[in-house]
Amino acid sequence: GIQVEQSPPDLILQEGANSTLRCNFSDSVNNLQWFHQNPWGQLINLFYIPSGTKQNGRLSATTVATERYSLLYISSSQTTDSGVYFCAVLPLYNQGGKLIFGQGTELSVKP
Amino acid sequence: NAGVTQTPKFQVLKTGQSMTLQCAQDMNHNSMYWYRQDPGMGLRLIYYSASEGTTDKGEVPNGYNVSRLNKREFSLRLESAAPSQTSVYFCASIRAFFFSGANVLTFGAGSRLTVL
Numbered sequence: 457g458i459q460v461e462q463s464p465p466d467l468i469l470q471e472g473a474n475s476t477l478r479c480n481f482s483d484s485v486n487n488l489q490w491f492h493q494n495p496w497g498q499l500i501n502l503f504y505i506p507s508g509t510k511q512n513g514r515l516s517a518t519t520v521a522t523e524r525y526s527l528l529y530i531s532s533s534q535t536t537d538s539g540v541y542f543c544a545v546l547p548l549y550n551q552g553g554k555l556i557f558g559q560g561t562e563l564s565v566k567p
Numbered sequence: 568n569a570g571v572t573q574t575p576k577f578q579v580l581k582t583g584q585s586m587t588l589q590c591a592q593d594m595n596h597n598s599m600y601w602y603r604q605d606p607g608m609g610l611r612l613i614y615y616s617a618s619e620g621t622t623d624k625g626e627v628p629n630g631y632n633v634s635r636l637n638k639r640e641f642s643l644r645l646e647s648a649a650p651s652q653t654s655v656y657f658c659a660s661i662r663a664f665f666f667s668g669a670n671v672l673t674f675g676a677g678s679r680l681t682v683l
Contacts, residue, residue, distance in 0.1 A: 487664075489671065497655065497677055498676065498677075499657065499674040501672065501673070504670065504671050542610065544672065552617050552623055553617035553623075553664030554615060554623070554625060555598075555600060555612070555615070555661065556612060557602070557611075557612075558609060559609035560609045
Protein backbone atom coordinates (compact mmCIF):
# COMPACT_ATOMS: atom_id res chain seq x y z
CA GLY A 457 0.00 0.00 0.00
CA ILE A 458 0.88 3.64 -0.15
CA GLN A 459 3.55 4.91 2.25
CA VAL A 460 3.36 8.37 3.83
CA GLU A 461 6.43 9.84 5.51
CA GLN A 462 6.60 13.13 7.37
CA SER A 463 9.65 15.09 8.37
CA PRO A 464 10.98 16.21 10.70
CA PRO A 465 9.40 14.08 13.43
CA ASP A 466 9.97 16.83 16.02
CA LEU A 467 10.58 20.55 15.81
CA ILE A 468 11.21 23.19 18.45
CA LEU A 469 10.93 26.86 17.49
CA GLN A 470 11.15 30.22 19.15
CA GLU A 471 8.07 32.34 18.78
CA GLY A 472 8.29 34.36 15.56
CA ALA A 473 10.38 31.82 13.64
CA ASN A 474 9.34 30.21 10.36
CA SER A 475 9.23 26.50 9.58
CA THR A 476 8.60 24.03 6.78
CA LEU A 477 7.07 20.60 7.32
CA ARG A 478 7.27 17.95 4.63
CA CYS A 479 5.05 15.04 3.60
CA ASN A 480 6.31 12.48 1.06
CA PHE A 481 4.03 9.83 -0.40
CA SER A 482 4.91 6.78 -2.44
CA ASP A 483 2.11 6.73 -5.00
CA SER A 484 -0.25 9.03 -6.87
CA VAL A 485 -3.01 10.60 -4.80
CA ASN A 486 -6.27 12.37 -5.50
CA ASN A 487 -6.74 13.77 -2.04
CA LEU A 488 -4.19 15.24 0.34
CA GLN A 489 -4.99 17.08 3.54
CA TRP A 490 -3.06 18.69 6.36
CA PHE A 491 -4.33 18.57 9.93
CA HIS A 492 -3.34 20.16 13.21
CA GLN A 493 -3.90 18.26 16.44
CA ASN A 494 -3.94 20.69 19.32
CA PRO A 495 -2.71 19.83 22.84
CA TRP A 496 -6.27 18.82 23.77
CA GLY A 497 -6.34 16.18 21.06
CA GLN A 498 -8.71 17.89 18.66
CA LEU A 499 -7.96 17.33 14.96
CA ILE A 500 -8.58 20.34 12.75
CA ASN A 501 -8.32 20.39 8.99
CA LEU A 502 -5.89 23.05 7.75
CA PHE A 503 -5.80 22.45 4.01
CA TYR A 504 -7.34 20.26 1.37
CA ILE A 505 -4.57 20.38 -1.24
CA PRO A 506 -4.17 17.50 -3.72
CA SER A 507 -2.14 19.86 -5.93
CA GLY A 508 -1.08 23.48 -6.15
CA THR A 509 -0.65 26.12 -3.45
CA LYS A 510 -3.02 27.57 -0.88
CA GLN A 511 -2.61 30.15 1.84
CA ASN A 512 -4.57 30.83 4.99
CA GLY A 513 -3.14 33.61 7.10
CA ARG A 514 0.31 32.64 8.40
CA LEU A 515 -0.02 29.12 7.01
CA SER A 516 0.43 28.01 3.46
CA ALA A 517 0.76 24.67 1.73
CA THR A 518 2.10 23.43 -1.56
CA THR A 519 1.64 20.01 -3.13
CA VAL A 520 3.72 18.89 -6.10
CA ALA A 521 1.74 15.84 -7.11
CA THR A 522 4.09 14.79 -9.91
CA GLU A 523 6.99 14.61 -7.44
CA ARG A 524 4.86 13.11 -4.65
CA TYR A 525 5.38 15.57 -1.85
CA SER A 526 3.63 18.33 0.01
CA LEU A 527 5.00 21.14 2.17
CA LEU A 528 3.33 23.05 4.98
CA TYR A 529 4.81 26.47 5.78
CA ILE A 530 4.27 28.19 9.09
CA SER A 531 5.43 31.79 9.26
CA SER A 532 5.86 33.98 12.36
CA SER A 533 5.05 31.02 14.59
CA GLN A 534 3.01 31.50 17.76
CA THR A 535 2.72 29.34 20.87
CA THR A 536 -0.79 28.39 19.75
CA ASP A 537 0.76 26.67 16.71
CA SER A 538 2.15 23.99 19.03
CA GLY A 539 0.82 20.47 18.54
CA VAL A 540 1.13 17.70 16.01
CA TYR A 541 0.76 18.24 12.27
CA PHE A 542 -0.42 15.36 10.11
CA CYS A 543 -0.79 14.86 6.41
CA ALA A 544 -3.28 12.34 5.06
CA VAL A 545 -3.60 10.96 1.54
CA LEU A 546 -6.12 9.03 -0.52
CA PRO A 547 -4.46 6.93 -3.23
CA LEU A 548 -5.53 7.71 -6.77
CA TYR A 549 -5.44 4.15 -8.02
CA ASN A 550 -8.30 2.82 -6.08
CA GLN A 551 -7.55 1.34 -2.78
CA GLY A 552 -11.26 1.77 -2.31
CA GLY A 553 -11.18 4.87 -0.18
CA LYS A 554 -8.39 3.94 2.22
CA LEU A 555 -7.26 7.29 3.63
CA ILE A 556 -3.80 6.98 5.21
CA PHE A 557 -1.97 9.28 7.62
CA GLY A 558 1.69 10.01 8.10
CA GLN A 559 3.19 9.71 11.57
CA GLY A 560 3.12 13.43 12.15
CA THR A 561 5.48 16.27 13.05
CA GLU A 562 5.34 17.39 16.67
CA LEU A 563 5.88 21.15 16.86
CA SER A 564 6.66 23.04 20.03
CA VAL A 565 6.78 26.84 19.89
CA LYS A 566 8.51 28.47 22.86
CA PRO A 567 7.69 32.02 24.01
CA ASN B 568 -24.88 20.97 13.01
CA ALA B 569 -23.04 18.48 15.24
CA GLY B 570 -20.66 17.03 12.60
CA VAL B 571 -19.23 13.71 13.85
CA THR B 572 -20.34 12.47 17.27
CA GLN B 573 -18.56 9.65 19.11
CA THR B 574 -19.63 7.89 22.27
CA PRO B 575 -18.42 7.19 24.86
CA LYS B 576 -15.65 9.76 25.41
CA PHE B 577 -13.95 7.63 28.06
CA GLN B 578 -14.16 3.95 28.92
CA VAL B 579 -12.23 1.59 31.16
CA LEU B 580 -12.50 -2.14 30.46
CA LYS B 581 -11.06 -5.28 31.94
CA THR B 582 -9.23 -7.73 29.71
CA GLY B 583 -11.73 -9.94 27.92
CA GLN B 584 -14.68 -7.58 28.17
CA SER B 585 -16.45 -6.39 25.05
CA MET B 586 -17.69 -2.98 24.06
CA THR B 587 -18.90 -0.96 21.09
CA LEU B 588 -17.82 2.54 20.14
CA GLN B 589 -20.57 4.46 18.41
CA CYS B 590 -20.11 7.05 15.69
CA ALA B 591 -22.70 9.13 13.89
CA GLN B 592 -22.38 11.94 11.35
CA ASP B 593 -25.04 14.37 10.19
CA MET B 594 -23.29 15.74 7.08
CA ASN B 595 -24.71 13.19 4.62
CA HIS B 596 -21.21 11.81 4.08
CA ASN B 597 -20.74 8.52 2.27
CA SER B 598 -17.36 7.35 3.58
CA MET B 599 -16.56 6.75 7.24
CA TYR B 600 -13.39 5.72 9.07
CA TRP B 601 -12.13 4.43 12.39
CA TYR B 602 -8.56 5.28 13.46
CA ARG B 603 -6.57 4.58 16.57
CA GLN B 604 -3.87 6.88 17.89
CA ASP B 605 -1.02 5.71 20.06
CA PRO B 606 1.95 7.82 21.22
CA GLY B 607 4.48 8.20 18.42
CA MET B 608 2.41 6.11 15.99
CA GLY B 609 0.28 8.72 14.32
CA LEU B 610 -3.23 7.75 13.25
CA ARG B 611 -3.60 4.19 12.04
CA LEU B 612 -6.62 3.08 10.06
CA ILE B 613 -8.56 0.21 11.65
CA TYR B 614 -11.54 -0.16 9.32
CA TYR B 615 -13.34 2.01 6.86
CA SER B 616 -16.64 2.08 5.02
CA ALA B 617 -16.35 3.64 1.58
CA SER B 618 -20.13 3.73 1.23
CA GLU B 619 -23.23 2.45 2.96
CA GLY B 620 -23.27 -1.34 2.85
CA THR B 621 -19.50 -1.80 2.49
CA THR B 622 -16.71 -2.18 5.02
CA ASP B 623 -13.01 -2.90 4.51
CA LYS B 624 -9.97 -3.59 6.63
CA GLY B 625 -7.43 -0.88 7.17
CA GLU B 626 -3.88 -1.13 8.51
CA VAL B 627 -4.61 -2.62 11.94
CA PRO B 628 -7.95 -4.51 11.87
CA ASN B 629 -7.11 -7.45 14.15
CA GLY B 630 -9.27 -7.62 17.27
CA TYR B 631 -11.97 -5.32 15.90
CA ASN B 632 -15.23 -5.59 13.99
CA VAL B 633 -17.33 -2.86 12.45
CA SER B 634 -20.89 -2.31 11.35
CA ARG B 635 -22.14 0.36 8.95
CA LEU B 636 -25.62 0.47 10.39
CA ASN B 637 -26.90 3.05 7.90
CA LYS B 638 -25.50 6.06 6.08
CA ARG B 639 -25.12 8.03 9.32
CA GLU B 640 -23.73 5.44 11.71
CA PHE B 641 -20.53 3.40 11.83
CA SER B 642 -19.74 1.42 14.97
CA LEU B 643 -16.53 -0.25 16.13
CA ARG B 644 -16.68 -3.35 18.34
CA LEU B 645 -14.03 -4.91 20.53
CA GLU B 646 -15.16 -8.48 21.15
CA SER B 647 -12.54 -9.40 23.74
CA ALA B 648 -10.54 -6.39 24.81
CA ALA B 649 -6.79 -6.65 25.33
CA PRO B 650 -4.35 -4.20 26.98
CA SER B 651 -2.80 -3.62 23.52
CA GLN B 652 -6.08 -1.98 22.51
CA THR B 653 -5.60 0.80 25.03
CA SER B 654 -5.65 3.84 22.77
CA VAL B 655 -7.53 6.91 21.65
CA TYR B 656 -10.02 6.09 18.92
CA PHE B 657 -11.21 8.57 16.33
CA CYS B 658 -14.11 8.30 13.96
CA ALA B 659 -14.09 10.43 10.81
CA SER B 660 -16.14 10.94 7.70
CA ILE B 661 -15.70 12.35 4.23
CA ARG B 662 -18.18 13.28 1.51
CA ALA B 663 -17.13 10.34 -0.70
CA PHE B 664 -13.73 8.93 -1.42
CA PHE B 665 -14.37 9.24 -5.18
CA PHE B 666 -15.61 12.86 -4.98
CA SER B 667 -13.41 15.08 -7.10
CA GLY B 668 -14.21 18.38 -5.42
CA ALA B 669 -13.09 19.70 -2.05
CA ASN B 670 -13.33 16.60 0.07
CA VAL B 671 -12.40 17.32 3.67
CA LEU B 672 -12.15 14.70 6.40
CA THR B 673 -14.08 15.64 9.54
CA PHE B 674 -13.18 14.05 12.88
CA GLY B 675 -15.07 13.26 16.01
CA ALA B 676 -13.67 14.35 19.37
CA GLY B 677 -12.16 10.94 20.14
CA SER B 678 -12.79 8.14 22.61
CA ARG B 679 -10.15 7.27 25.19
CA LEU B 680 -10.18 3.56 25.97
CA THR B 681 -8.15 1.90 28.71
CA VAL B 682 -7.98 -1.88 28.99
CA LEU B 683 -6.68 -3.19 32.32
